[in-house]
Amino acid sequence: MVIQTDALVLREQNIGENDRLITLLTRNSGIVKAFVKVAGKAKSGLQSATQLLCYSRFTIQIGRTANRIKEAEAIEVYFGLRQDIEKVALAQYFTQLVAEAAPEGNQSDELLRIMLNALYFLHNGKKKAEQLKAIVEFRVACMCGYMPSLECCDVCGETQGERYIFDYINGVICCAECKGNQNGAYSVISDGVLSALRYIIDSDISKLFSFNMSDEGFKVLSDVTERYIITQLQRSFSALDFYNSVKEL
Ligand SMILES: [Zn+2]
Known part of the structure; x- marks a missing residue:
């Protein structure tokens, strides 16, 4: 055939x-x-x-x-990326992540669109690298069977908290008062970061790259999505380690 x-x-x-x-x-x-x-x-x-x-x-x-x-x-x-060591490292991390997480033989049009959009923005420099990284990590995780539950506190159901604990192992959030699982693999996240995570989960792909945060906000978001995907997949990525060693601090 x-x-x-x-x-x-x-x-x-x-x-x-x-x-x-x-x-x-x-x-x-x-x-x-x-x-x-x-x-x-x-x-x-x-x-x-x-x-x-x-x-x-x-x-x-x-x-x-x-x-x-x-x-x-x-x-x-996307050869232009090869001129920039930080960008090419990030692009290679995206490819390693998708090669690892995506199932063989499945419908993959949306995954391909996300990757092409991310490479396009990485190439033309119109979006922050940390924003692209957070979007790819989190949306790919959700599409490949690692969708977390971020609607409300997993213990008491609260939806209006100002700060939540994001439990990377169980993929749930809970209010600081409710504690929940605190085995080390968690972060305390602001409502701004939580809103961004929810946006990445729910957004139509045509609008996926359109939200905005401060540079510091994108850095925090990218750290959270990285810890989530690494915890869920239980493996490391050579290109990610390299990217983290060369990116501008
Ligand atoms: Zn609670």
Whole structure:
């Protein structure tokens, strides 16, 4: 079977001398892995359209045991990001996160739209990196089976508190008075941060990147979303560690 789909290249690995294995976030089929023939007889356009962070139109031969890229034509190339070490680190973290969290073979149009929007804003510098990071981390978590419950205090049901404890392990909030789980994996969050988290969960994707906070607010938000996703996935990401070591303080 041969399929045609738009997709973003999330990961590339060299396999032997003749092949690369690329991981794609496709528009309609979730995560798809496929081999690309290296050099030799392969066309150079195929090579450039199948590199990390390329958004391309792919023709893929779906095999019984392995898939192979037959053709690829670049639509948008985020090479400009490679000039900026902080931006490229963040972009690579986004790709690692989605490659880890997104299910294979599922409908993935919304996930792809979020990624393309985030890369677009990262590329043109019109949104703060910390805002993009918070949106991608939290919305991707929600879409991939890690949706927290942020409507009200998990203990007493209060909805009007000024400060809440966000319990990263159980994915719930509770008022400071109610305590709830305090095993270390939690933060005390303001109503501003809580509003932003709720916005990221509920917003239509066309408006997802449109909310605003102070620079300090985005930093706090990004710290909260990072701790939530890392706690939920129970793993670290090399690109995230690198981003945190190079970002402007
Ligand atoms: Zn309460």
